[in-house]
Amino acid sequence: MQLSVLDLVPVRTDQTSADALAATVELAQAADRLGYTRYWLAEHHNMPAVAATSPPVLIAYLAGQTERIRLGSGGVMLPNHAPLAVAEQFALLEAAAPGRIDLGIGRAPGSDPVTSIALRGGAGRDDSDIENFPRYLDEVAAMMSASGVRLQLPARLGRSDYLLKATPAAVGEPGLWLLGSSMYSAHLAAAKGLPYVFAHHFSGIGTAAALATYRREFQPSPRQSEPRTLLTVNASVAPTRAEAEAALLPNLQLMVTLRSGRPLHPLALIEDATGWAPSPPEAAMIAAMRDTAVVGAPDEAAKQLRALADEFGVDEVMIHPVGSAHRGADPATSPARVATLELLAGELLG
Structure with a gap:
């Protein structure tokens, strides 16, 4: 499977912008070393x-x-x-x-x-x-x-x-x-004969329809002779599913805040998110986001990724590693995100 990485350069509550950039360098170098195709x-x-x-x-x-x-x-x-x-x-x-x-x-x-x-x-x-x-x-x-x-x-x-x-x-x-997450981008990518990236990590809604439209309407161009598709997905992978879920929770908390229209904040540390008690509407949002993410121990996460690629028939999957960090971690590092790349590479990239 061809795997790549998407990075938003997340900023945790224990980090400065300089720390976040240092952590991104570490993550990019890990992706380079492990055999990932691209880093966006x-x-x-x-x-x-x-x-x-x-x-x-x-x-x-x-x-x-x-x-x-x-x-x-x-x-x-x-x-x-x-x-x-x-x-x-x-x-x-x-x-x-x-x-x-x-x-x-x-x-x-x-x-x-x-x-x-x-x-x-x-x-x-x-x-x-x-x-x-x-x-x-x-x-x-x-x-x-x-x-x-x-x-x-x-x-x-x-x-x-x-x-x-x-x-x-x-x-x-x-x-x-x-890039896109709507039918507009699918129509336009097909008309222009460009490779198409669907932002499945953002909502997970309309993925199959957009990709099917793109493939059906694709017009060959000097840049691309046939359809080429890439899918992004949130991922949190750890030695155990419980650890992966805990590392993912701060990101889910942040996305609920964003989608609820409340003031945003830096990404919480794992310990600071574990006591969170979401309301019923927030719990429903969390369940929907978790359903579209790759979460778990290495073997089950690899199975989820293969199933995702097969379900949508994409040429490449781009991992968005979203794990936070434990209190006391070096602010210039991102251990959970690096672990996600390392554990998936061990299962899927040899």
């Missing part, structure tokens, strides 16, 4: 429990500290950025680490509405700009290519077109993926 960084803004605000910065940071694993964005939220800026960043990354860079693109804001205004306001963009997402996607892809893209210009500028390249002499291009 998310884009989220103004969230107390997430330090992954800038995928290209994190990718550059990790490129020099890993050896062979592909590094990418999971994903860049394109409505937040000018297409040229994204194309330039990832063209440079590809030049610096050839054959190791993926650009995963999504259209969600990755933040609350106020933060979105602050993020996009300087460029004068707002949510109505999302309708231009397919065109921006095409522009990013074209600008990263060796031939670049010719822009059609207003007559008042005195010329009809203008050649724009993300980098002067591209030799290769990053792998381009479309």
Whole structure:
């Protein structure tokens, strides 16, 4: 089975941002050593429990500290950025680490509405700009290519077109993926002939329908001759199921807070979450999230992963390791997340 890793650079109550980044380096190096295929960084803004605000910065940071694993964005939220800026960043990354860079693109804001205004306001963009997402996607892809893209210009500028390249002499291009958790992304990925990532870790709703639509409607392109699918899933794996459940609980608590619209907080330590008594609605949310996650001892977790891949027929599964840490752990480490990768690799990657 082809396995990869998604990292949001979580921030626990015992960590600073610097600690969280050090733990991410440790996790990326473990994934590199264990034979995982790719390691992607998310884009989220103004969230107390997430330090992954800038995928290209994190990718550059990790490129020099890993050896062979592909590094990418999971994903860049394109409505937040000018297409040229994204194309330039990832063209440079590809030049610096050839054959190791993926650009995963999504259209969600990755933040609350106020933060979105602050993020996009300087460029004068707002949510109505999302309708231009397919065109921006095409522009990013074209600008990263060796031939670049010719822009059609207003007559008042005195010329009809203008050649724009993300980098002067591209030799290769990053792998381009479309991310989503809805039918919109399935239709668009199929129409553009792009590989498709479904964010099963986020809700687990509509996964089968979206993947089936993508495969049915897929149009071959120069980038991809046939459908290619990747599925993300939350995972907590430990020597025993009880330990895996305990490590997962702080993340479930955080997700309940998020989905309830309450103020967010850093990820709790395991001991601080164990006394939590969820209300009946919260317990129902927890049960639904646990049902879509991979949780347990190594052998049962591996069986869950194989069953998930078979159920949805995906080419690759991307693990989002969500375990917290015990009180007294080194803040610059993430023992439960590293253990998840190590124990799964022992079962599935040889």
